[in-house]
Amino acid sequence: MTLILNKADVASVLDMKECMNAVELAFAELSAGTAVLPLRTAITPPDGLSLYMPAYLKKMEALACKVVTVYKNNPSKYNLPTTIGKVLLQDPLTGDVVCIMNGGYLTAVRTGAASGVATKLLAREEEGQVAGIFGAGVQAKMQLWAVCEARKISKAIVFDLSQQAADTFIAEMSAKLNLEIIKAGSPEELLVADIICTATSSATPLFDGNKVKEGTHINGIGSHTPNARELDTAIVKRSKFIGDSKEACFKEAGDIIIPVNAGEIPESHFYAELGEIISGRKPGRVNDREITLFKSNGLAIQDAATAKLVYEKAIAAGIGITVEI
Numbered sequence: 458m459t460l461i462l463n464k465a466d467v468a469s470v471l472d473m474k475e476c477m478n479a480v481e482l483a484f485a486e487l488s489a490g491t492a493v494l495p496l497r498t499a500i501t502p503p504d505g506l507s508l509y510m511p512a513y514l515k516k517m518e519a520l521a522c523k524v525v526t527v528y529k530n531n532p533s534k535y536n537l538p539t540t541i542g543k544v545l546l547q548d549p550l551t552g553d554v555v556c557i558m559n560g561g562y563l564t565a566v567r568t569g570a571a572s573g574v575a576t577k578l579l580a581r582e583e584e585g586q587v588a589g590i591f592g593a594g595v596q597a598k599m600q601l602w603a604v605c606e607a608r609k610i611s612k613a614i615v616f617d618l619s620q621q622a623a624d625t626f627i628a629e630m631s632a633k634l635n636l637e638i639i640k641a642g643s644p645e646e647l648l649v650a651d652i653i654c655t656a657t658s659s660a661t662p663l664f665d666g667n668k669v670k671e672g673t674h675i676n677g678i679g680s681h682t683p684n685a686r687e688l689d690t691a692i693v694k695r696s697k698f699i700g701d702s703k704e705a706c707f708k709e710a711g712d713i714i715i716p717v718n719a720g721e722i723p724e725s726h727f728y729a730e731l732g733e734i735i736s737g738r739k740p741g742r743v744n745d746r747e748i749t750l751f752k753s754n755g756l757a758i759q760d761a762a763t764a765k766l767v768y769e770k771a772i773a774a775g776i777g778i779t780v781e782i
């Protein structure tokens with residue numbers, strides 16, 4: 458029997474704090490060598506892009522594959538979203554697909570969770586810090602939620618090119634998090650923040666990295682193609698650079714590929730994978746002046762760990778529909 462979970466089902470059981478715990482364990486497995494994480498496979502039918510993201514976490518007993526498609530003409534032609542995702546969760550003992558769940562909300566929460574874990578490990582410790590969020594879309598909202606789980610945040614600042622997106626973000630997230638959120642009039646106004654998340658669709662740098670304060674922690678989650686970047690060379694150069702995966706960063710992240718190819722930083726500027734910080738193999742922040750930077754490309758291990766969590770909680774709550782396929 459296969460359990461089917463729609464977006465509302467997933468949202469009703471998926472909590473950021475629990476997702477952060479699951480994602481942290483997944484990164485620890487990646488670092489310990491007990492995760493199987495093949496590179497994502499891409500197929501390009503005429504109208505779009507289809508990505509297959511499989512992963513297996515041995516200790517967590519999580520085996521899953523996410524299917525994500527990006528079809529730019531979907532909204533105008535078929536009244537469907539551009540990006541559609543579903544996760545197939547398998548029983549590692551039998552291989553059978555035990556659950557098929559909506560992957561959109563899950564992706565946003567697991568992406569937030571990775572930044573939450575990075576913030577917990579790398580940001581300065583003190584309470585009352587200010588969060589700054591570039592972008593006001595789906596991912597940006599989850600970034601702020603995660604940062605608020607990792608640190609006691611006193612205020613947030615958001616900047617988006619779309620005033621409407623920023624206004625919606627403020628209305629929704631200030632109510633959800635019971636937090637004061639203000640709109641920045643320019644990227645510079647946001648740089649007073651202590652913890653910055655970049656979660657935009659921009660292919661070019663969002664701010665002048667020379668203007669970032671000492672001691673800032675940054676989570677960079679947008680722009681994951683070799684020619685696109687949200688972060689300029691200056692901020693990458695000034696930062697201790699931690700990535701979700703070294704392989705993914707050097708294959709997908711323009712934020713580091715562009716300055717390395719330009720000879721502005723050596724490849725060795727990549728300091729550590731997040732799993733190496735979690736396991737304690739490499740130290741994270743060593744003083745309050747350091748700028749730490751976590752670059753997230755999005756890994757299938759995050760999906761597998763989160764899908765397992767959602768499935769177990771859905772079973773416990775008795776939600777979803779079960780079908781014989």
Ligand SMILES: NC(=O)c1ccc[n+]([C@@H]2O[C@H](COP(=O)([O-])OP(=O)(O)OC[C@H]3O[C@@H](n4cnc5c(N)ncnc54)[C@H](O)[C@@H]3O)[C@@H](O)[C@H]2O)c1
Binds near residue numbers: 618657678
């Ligand atoms: N790292 C990961 O695991 C992961 C996972 C999912 C999505 N993403 C990426 O996250 C990014 C955001 O995705 P989303 O689903 O929230 O998209 P979205 O379209 O909902 O929101 C993106 C927002 O960025 C804003 N924006 C674009 N350029 C900007 C700029 N220069 N300054 C400020 N705001 C700007 C847009 O106006 C828009 O509101 C995308 O690049 C996506 O590919 C990363």
